[in-house]
Amino acid sequence: MQPQKHILAFDDLPILLRQWLRSKAVIGPLARQDQPGFYYFDWIDPADADVERLAERLASGYVTTTIPPKKAFFPTRETLFNFAAAGPVVPKNEEHQEPFLLIGVHPCDLAALSLLDTAYAHPPADGPWRKRRSPATVVGIDCLPDQYCFCTSMETSGSRDACDLFLTPITSGFLAEIYSEKGKDLLRGIRTEPAQPRDIQEGEEFLHKKEAAITLSLQAGSEEFAEILDTVDLTEVWEQTAQRCYSCGSCNTTCPTCFCFDVEDTLDTNLTSGRRYRSWGSCQLLEFTLLAGGANTRGERRQRVAHRWYRKFLYLYKQFGHSFCTGCGRCSRACTADINIVDVSNDLIKRAKEKR
Amino acid sequence: MVVPGLEVPVDYIPQQVDVLNVIDEAPGVKILALTAPQGKMTFVAGQFVQISVFGYGEAPFTICSSPSQSDSFDICVSAVGRVSNALHRLKPGDRVGVRGPLGHGFPLEQVLGRDLFFVAGGTGMACLRSVIADCRENLSDYGRLIIANGVKTPAKRLFAADLQLWHDDVRTELHETVDTPDASWQGRVGVVPDIIKDVDFDPHNTVAFVVGPPVVFRFAAQNFLNKGVEEKDIYFSLERRFQCGVGKCGHCQVNDLYVCQNGPVFSYSELKSRSEAVEATLPDN
Secondary structure (H helix, E strand, O other): OOOEEEEEOOOHHHHHHHHHHHHOEEEEEEEOOOOOOOEEEEEOOOOOOOHHHHHHHHHHOOOOOOOOHHHHOOOOEEEEEEEEOOOOOEOOOOOOOOOEEEEEEOHHHHHHHHHHHHHHHOOOOEHHHHHHHOOOEEEEEOOOOOOOOOOOOOOOOOOOOOOOEEEEEEOOEEEEEEOOHHHHHHOOOOOOEEOOHHHHHHHHHHHHHHHHHOOOOOOOOHHHHHHHHHHOOOHHHHHHHHHHOOOOOHHHHHOOOOOOEEEEEEEOOOOOEEEEEEEEOOOOOHHHHEOHHHOEOOOOHHHHHHHHHHHHHHHHHHHHOOOOOOOOOHHHHHOOOOOOHHHHHHHHHHHHHHHO | OOOOOOOOOEOOOOEEEEEEEEEEEEOOEEEEEEEOHHHOOOOOOOOEEEEEEOOOEEEEEEEOOOOOOOOEEEEEEEOOOHHHHHHHOOOOOOEEEEEEEEOEOOOHHHOOOOEEEEEEEOOOHHHHHHHHHHHHHOHHHOOOEEEEEEEOOHHHOOOHHHHHHHHHOOOEEEEEEEOOOOOOOOOEEOOOHHHHHHOOOOHHHEEEEEEOOHHHHHHHHHHHHHHOOOHHHEEEEOOOOOOOOOOOOOOOEEOOEEHHHHOEEEEHHHHOOOOOOOOOEOOOO
């Protein structure tokens, strides 16, 4: 779909943000007070929001958050239902929110939301995801890469997936691309000018400049990489990587497309009522594939390391036609052993080519 | 295959059912009879349910009663984990949660007219009892019904009454073995896959249904293949610790397959190239 393109003045963004905060609950990128230079997605308190600084953050480009914005729709820990031991199950979800607005999402994370939409919509669809995701509105924003980004390799650098409105900072303000009625509604009450060819060209230049600044790249396309993983024995790379990996699960917890989860019950202190919740799962933890009786189908670290690559680049690629890596670089940034997903992938590709 | 109900999103909320009966089947193993959710349980033998004991959690169990019985259903529970131990403490009248039936059962409609060879190792009979009951109720649909049951010790035999019935009935051929006999045991001693070597059957007309620990899968497959049974005619039912039961949570993945959604019943041809199907690191003891 060709979006309508408008120019939004820089000075009008704070006004818009105030307007959005008045009408809806808003989740956006916030600066960590305890760790300058790090950002996180959270609810923005309308009573206490510094919209000028938020607008400035969006205009100047903030560094990718540690935890991806998927948590807006798939909370790190969410109640599935409450129960009482004597009575019937009470399907009550305290964390249910009214339709909300998620703002400041980078292109790689937009692509990730779209991948999760696909995975969670695969029959039978995941109810809790759909309940939050369907009524939500998403505003994307273009970004500047750091040394871990490799979105160009995953073809997500210019993604506008899952997005209602997309903003690119240019000289005359923001180039605002409208992708849905909901996106159009967001601009109501603000005077915007139709974008001129020069503005559109500037938006494209922003993207090209960003792409040119990316230093990492995968040495194979998604299809070729999937084929390599499917057909070549790469045990030695899994073993070498496993020797460094601590199985801490940081890669899973920061991945914008990981969607596995654990389900657990918790009892209230009265020991009769409680709730069942689900929380993010991690295939890198030993317990993930533990079976009754103590057997484990991925009891070796190299098996768990390999599974992560197979799942991202082969299994889900085969199932949904897309690699489930967006090139955001979060797993490499977060890795406690400094394992870089691009380095390992390129090592796999290199050895596979040598073996042929 | 279009499975009815798949268009409805899952909310993971179980329905509440009553415990009707609890039977001590073997040391550490109980059979629980549960009322069917909304009065009726329609399922294919081999399908599983997610059973909840609220406060303890949810775990998967294959339905072990006949599909022709619909107002209630049985599950066979070994006390090995948090949920199964909680299930062992229940009495008639207690309530549990149930989601399901889920997954795909045994492909009986594809094996009409064939001889069926069932191999159960350990507690595997908990999974095969339902499909054997189904076949026995529709005898004219199948040829021979050969049943091999192997357990570690005679005390661990499950469904003794059924075994007696199958032993006495001329239409079912029961072969039993134990790994370690005791004074009471007069029968065969040895591992269950060896029964396949010793029974005379027509490999081209035989379909195998195997349930047991990984070592049983491996040797049963080998022995059936050696006899000339085709890869596509050897079926396994795998067990994994499903948490969602609908192909989302990821815990049951065998390479690219979700055991809960693509299985739990698979043919050997589907599994032979997938390393995670029968490989497992065993606990130290």
